Amino acid sequence: MKKIVICIILISFTLSCVKEERAFDKSPDQRLIEVIDNYYSELASAENGWLFTINTKAGGAYRVWMKFDNNNRVLMLSDMDATWNTTKQTSEEISESSYRIKAMQYPALIFDTYNYIHLMADPQGTDGSYGNINGGVNGSGLISDFEFGIDSLANGTFYLKGRYNSCAAIMDKATPQEEIAVKNGGLKSIHNSLTNYMNNLKYPVIEVNGKKIDINIGGRETSVTYIDDNDELKTFKTSSYMDFSSITSNLPSSNVFFFDPIVFESTSFSNLKIDETGYYLMTSGSKKYVVDNKKPSVPLRFGYNQDYSQMRINSSELSGTLVDPFLTNVYLAAKAGLYSNGKRNMQYANISFQLHPVSGLPVMVFTIRYNNTAGSNYTATWRYQYQTNSDGTITFTSREQSGSSNERGQEPYLRPIVDYFCKLTYSTYSSTSWSNSVISSVTPVAFKTDWVENNTVGLVAPLGGFFPVLEPENICCGKMSK
Amino acid sequence: MFKNIIHITLLITATVFFTTSCSKDDVLEKGTILNLGGEQWSPTSVDLWLTNNFVNPYNIEVKYKWDQFELALNKTLVPVYEDKVIQIMEKIKTTWIDPYEDLAGGTFIKKLSPKKFVLVGSPQYNNGSITLGEAEGGRKIVIYRLNWFTSTDKELTQSIMKTVHHEFGHTLHQTILYPKEFIYITPSAYTSSWNNVSDYDALKLGFISSYACSSPDEDFVEMLSRILVYGKEAFDARVAEATQIYNDPTLNAGMLYDPGLAMRNKETILVNYMKQVWNIDFYDPSPGVKGLVSQVQEAINNNQQ
Numbered sequence: 001m002k003k004i005v006i007c008i009i010l011i012s013f014t015l016s017c018v019k020e021e022r023a024f025d026k027s028p029d030q031r032l033i034e035v036i037d038n039y040y041s042e043l044a045s046a047e048n049g050w051l052f053t054i055n056t057k058a059g060g061a062y063r064v065w066m067k068f069d070n071n072n073r074v075l076m077l078s079d080m081d082a083t084w085n086t087t088k089q090t091s092e093e094i095s096e097s098s099y100r101i102k103a104m105q106y107p108a109l110i111f112d113t114y115n116y117i118h119l120m121a122d123p124q125g126t127d128g129s130y131g132n133i134n135g136g137v138n139g140s141g142l143i144s145d146f147e148f149g150i151d152s153l154a155n156g157t158f159y160l161k162g163r164y165n166s167c168a169a170i171m172d173k174a175t176p177q178e179e180i181a182v183k184n185g186g187l188k189s190i191h192n193s194l195t196n197y198m199n200n201l202k203y204p205v206i207e208v209n210g211k212k213i214d215i216n217i218g219g220r221e222t223s224v225t226y227i228d229d230n231d232e233l234k235t236f237k238t239s240s241y242m243d244f245s246s247i248t249s250n251l252p253s254s255n256v257f258f259f260d261p262i263v264f265e266s267t268s269f270s271n272l273k274i275d276e277t278g279y280y281l282m283t284s285g286s287k288k289y290v291v292d293n294k295k296p297s298v299p300l301r302f303g304y305n306q307d308y309s310q311m312r313i314n315s316s317e318l319s320g321t322l323v324d325p326f327l328t329n330v331y332l333a334a335k336a337g338l339y340s341n342g343k344r345n346m347q348y349a350n351i352s353f354q355l356h357p358v359s360g361l362p363v364m365v366f367t368i369r370y371n372n373t374a375g376s377n378y379t380a381t382w383r384y385q386y387q388t389n390s391d392g393t394i395t396f397t398s399r400e401q402s403g404s405s406n407e408r409g410q411e412p413y414l415r416p417i418v419d420y421f422c423k424l425t426y427s428t429y430s431s432t433s434w435s436n437s438v439i440s441s442v443t444p445v446a447f448k449t450d451w452v453e454n455n456t457v458g459l460v461a462p463l464g465g466f467f468p469v470l471e472p473e474n475i476c477c478g479k480m481s482k
Numbered sequence: 483m484f485k486n487i488i489h490i491t492l493l494i495t496a497t498v499f500f501t502t503s504c505s506k507d508d509v510l511e512k513g514t515i516l517n518l519g520g521e522q523w524s525p526t527s528v529d530l531w532l533t534n535n536f537v538n539p540y541n542i543e544v545k546y547k548w549d550q551f552e553l554a555l556n557k558t559l560v561p562v563y564e565d566k567v568i569q570i571m572e573k574i575k576t577t578w579i580d581p582y583e584d585l586a587g588g589t590f591i592k593k594l595s596p597k598k599f600v601l602v603g604s605p606q607y608n609n610g611s612i613t614l615g616e617a618e619g620g621r622k623i624v625i626y627r628l629n630w631f632t633s634t635d636k637e638l639t640q641s642i643m644k645t646v647h648h649e650f651g652h653t654l655h656q657t658i659l660y661p662k663e664f665i666y667i668t669p670s671a672y673t674s675s676w677n678n679v680s681d682y683d684a685l686k687l688g689f690i691s692s693y694a695c696s697s698p699d700e701d702f703v704e705m706l707s708r709i710l711v712y713g714k715e716a717f718d719a720r721v722a723e724a725t726q727i728y729n730d731p732t733l734n735a736g737m738l739y740d741p742g743l744a745m746r747n748k749e750t751i752l753v754n755y756m757k758q759v760w761n762i763d764f765y766d767p768s769p770g771v772k773g774l775v776s777q778v779q780e781a782i783n784n785n786q787q
Contacts, residue, residue: 003488010495029516071524097564100523103516112547113564114603123558124604130630139607140558
């Protein structure tokens with residue numbers, strides 16, 4: 001009995017070695033070959049080519065139209081010449097080169113001989129004698145890629161990631177209309193349409209959650225600026241690119257898409273569509289358009305060490321914006337007064353918040369630049385003490401001459417403008433020495449500061465103004481700078 | 483009887499066990515290992531030309547298609563224009579391979595030439611300088627900034643060919659070293675901060691270029707490559723200028739030796755080395771017979787290609 005059991009056990013050993021089943025029915029190499037062949041077929045199958053968009057790290061988004069065949073050849077057109085002086089007209093001259101797909105840690109699409117896709121990645125950014133290929137820093141160019149790991153192919157769209165700089169890239173099949181548009185220089189003309197459209201909006205703003213934010217829509221990069229809850233000026237940038245709707249749908253400009261969604265409070269948007277009225281966002285079922293606010297929507301912060309600390313007032317640069325009563329009663333009156341003294345010509349006035357050289361306290365430095373009939377230039381400079389009030393207004397409490405003969409001599413002729421900020425009357429006025437002048441009264445003047453609507457044709461600049469609290473229409477305005 | 487049955491059963495069991503239990507895996511199918519023979523692509527006329535002019539005659543691979551693994555992994559570089567490849571390699575053939583082959587014989591290039599050329603489109607930027615070319619153990623030469631190349635640009639051709647001859651010079655002396663007397667001609671002037679030495683200072687120290695100051699090896703190959711590519715007249719002019727400065731009391735302060743003579747001494751060692759080690763006439767050995775320098779100069783000046 002025991003022996004039969006032993007026999008049975010021994011016989012069962014012969015049946016116990018079972019062939020292991022494979023996890024896959026093909027080898028890893030076979031499967032890789034299939035994946036790669038599949039990618040080659042997919043690339044060549046797009047009859048109208050592909051639209052390749054790459055998010056470079058130093059230049060924003062670039063678009064390249066590509067047509068692949070089954071023999072490692074690729075044709076390209078790119079939008080580089082829309083914003084850079086390239087050797088070839090990249091949006092018009094089709095250029096051919098080679099490509100291959102290689103199995104590395106993941107399948108990679110390699111553009112292995114030079115073409116338009118390499119222009120952004122070329123480290124020769126600014127090399128004078130042999131060409132400024134892309135204007136980037138020598139050694140890194142626009143921080144781009146031309147060798148891409150294929151992350152995925154989903155719904156006919158390739159999602160790629162650069163191997164060297166990890167730049168994100170997307171490839172979508174082009175439609176027949178898009179191919180026609182591209183072959184007619186469309187990659188460049190969509191940029192031109194956007195630039196022309198935005199030129200008419202001096203201060204583009206859009207209302208999001210009831211707040212106005214400044215938005216600057218670009219063909220490669222879009223930015224928004226706003227003041228956050230901590231009262232800080234915030235700018236958010238994302239690479240952006242356009243489709244061909246300005247051509248295929250006959251709109252003033254094209255829809256814009258962002259690589260990273262713009263997030264503002266609880267709202268995030270990943271594109272801006274356009275209709276005949278303009279660019280818009282859909283919020284709560286209604287369209288909010290990008291409009292011209294004529295002045296920035298963020299509050300003006302003007303003063304010592306603020307966002308802006310200088311203002312340039314030159315009536316010939318501000319036609320339409322610098323208006324009466326200030327223009328005639330203050331600016332032109334001072335200019336005429338100065339002219340009456342030996343035909344001296346007042347060129348402009350400049351306001352700058354700086355530290356007083358002796359006291360170390362912030363003061364407003366007011367400068368008039370003028371020239372004599374021989375053409376020699378002079379400046380006359382005053383300093384105004386001021387205080388900032390709790391309601392945000394500023395009061396100029398007194399003024400002094402800064403010590404040169406220019407202001408001593410010209411102040412009597414420039415009274416309308418120097419008195420505008422803070423009025424002094426003298427019992428004795430000395431044109432030889434400030435210390436010999438005796439001031440009989442000081443009338444401080446309080447002002448609000450704010451942006452001013454830019455009504456000057458052809459002028460692109462932030463314009464700010466002083467609004468006297470007691471005379472709000474008597475506005476002193478000019479070009480703001482840091 | 484019963485015992486026999488047991489034994490027979492055990493024997494049968496063991497036999498069956500050993501013959502069936504471990505079955506062989508399938509034999510690996512041939513031809514399905516990806517890229518086993520090297521990467522593949524549809525060959526073009528460029529590939530055909532390279533096969534006929536470099537691979538078959540000299541067993542030299544010319545890698546013009548991008549492969550980051552041939553290059554520094556932390557440098558931003560780009561591939562070369564495809565339609566410049568043949569022009570570039572044609573130039574390299576006529577200004578480097580042909581003269582050496584003519585003077586040293588057919589197997590010389592086959593034995594000593596680098597087996598791989600890697601062509602790169604852009605310069606390689608380093609801190610404050612660009613790399614023009616690199617050689618790796620005589621096996622591989624990388625040439626940069628080839629996207630600048632046009633066959634009629636003599637200056638650029640000279641610059642590129644200087645790189646090729648320079649790197650090949652390293653192969654020569656790494657195979658058989660030059661006489662060590664070479665090192666003792668201007669021994670104290672070698673320095674690792676060669677890029678702070680102006681060309682004028684290098685001249686006064688007895689060097690053919692600033693880069694030559696970096697080490698005796700570089701000095702040797704700079705002598706070789708510059709005379710080949712820029713010609714003997716240019717070298718003679720440099721030697722004459724150096725001696726002139728040495729003899730000029732207003733300019734020769736601090737100079738301890740005649741740099742022109744130093745360069746002549748280096749030249750002599752170079753010429754002797756080429757003849758004695760490789761049986762190559764550096765200069766013309768007799769009227770009407772062209773030495774290495776003449777042949778290279780002729781090829782460089784022939785701009786029609």
